[in-house]
Amino acid sequence: MIKVAPSLLAADFCNMEKGVRKMEEAGADYLHCDVMDGVFVPNYSFGFQMIEGLKKITDIPLDVHLMITQPERYIERFAQAGSDIITVHAEATKHLQRVLKQIEQCGRKPAVVLNPATPLDMIQYVLDDVDMVLLMSVNPGYGGQGFIPVVLQKVRDLKAMIDAHGKEIDIEIDGGVNFENAPKLIEAGANVLVAGSSVFNDPDPALAVKRLRESK
Numbered sequence: 652m653i654k655v656a657p658s659l660l661a662a663d664f665c666n667m668e669k670g671v672r673k674m675e676e677a678g679a680d681y682l683h684c685d686v687m688d689g690v691f692v693p694n695y696s697f698g699f700q701m702i703e704g705l706k707k708i709t710d711i712p713l714d715v716h717l718m719i720t721q722p723e724r725y726i727e728r729f730a731q732a733g734s735d736i737i738t739v740h741a742e743a744t745k746h747l748q749r750v751l752k753q754i755e756q757c758g759r760k761p762a763v764v765l766n767p768a769t770p771l772d773m774i775q776y777v778l779d780d781v782d783m784v785l786l787m788s789v790n791p792g793y794g795g796q797g798f799i800p801v802v803l804q805k806v807r808d809l810k811a812m813i814d815a816h817g818k819e820i821d822i823e824i825d826g827g828v829n830f831e832n833a834p835k836l837i838e839a840g841a842n843v844l845v846a847g848s849s850v851f852n853d854p855d856p857a858l859a860v861k862r863l864r865e866s867k
């Protein structure tokens with residue numbers, strides 16, 4: 652089953668609740684929450700308070716993508732705030748396996764993410780420690796960027812790596828996901844699609860979510 656995770660980065664920050672309600676009506680599987688620290692990526696977004704606030708107003712699982720350096724400093728706080736999935740960048744910590752265990756010990760689902768230029772080898776030795784691998788298909792920091800085509804092959808390679816490993820692990824893709832590339836991504840092995848602009852900017856977000864989910 653394909654899951655769609657609308658990215659709140661594309662919502663109106665002055666009216667976040669309206670965006671959440673729209674995504675509830677649209678049948679979103681997760682709410683993708685991009686946390687940025689202005690260091691790991693050249694942009695700021697929001698932090699714990701936003702996650703806490705979101706948790707109070709919706710039952711949609713919160714898929715929290717930490718674009719921050721040394722995420723180990725803040726795992727407990729993001730877990731307490733109500734994150735359901737916590738995703739950390741392999742490039743952002745010297746102790747990846749330890750951070751993933753920290754997330755698990757906090758009772759949240761651990762996931763790891765790679766920037767487009769980071770090779771898959773980097774996560775070979777943490778597959779036992781994750782429920783999901785996220786591949787960035789844009790350089791993180793901003794919504795509305797174009798999909799980097801070479802990532803399609805990376806999805807295929809990741810799928811083969813996971814199948815060879817033998818554990819069920821979700822493959823999530825984030826950045827420039829749209830109706831054109833979604834079928835190819837699903838065919839390559841992705842089963843969770845993050846979508847900002849293609850859902851929030853669509854006049855009919857419910858139809859957009861359905862189209863992405865049923866992409867063939």
Ligand SMILES: O=C(CO)[C@@H](O)[C@H](O)COP(=O)(O)O
Pocket residue numbers: 658660661683685716789790791792793794795796825826827828845846847848849
């Ligand atoms: O993490 C990021 C950007 O850093 C993404 O979640 C984007 O927010 C996705 O937006 P679109 O590319 O789908 O507009």
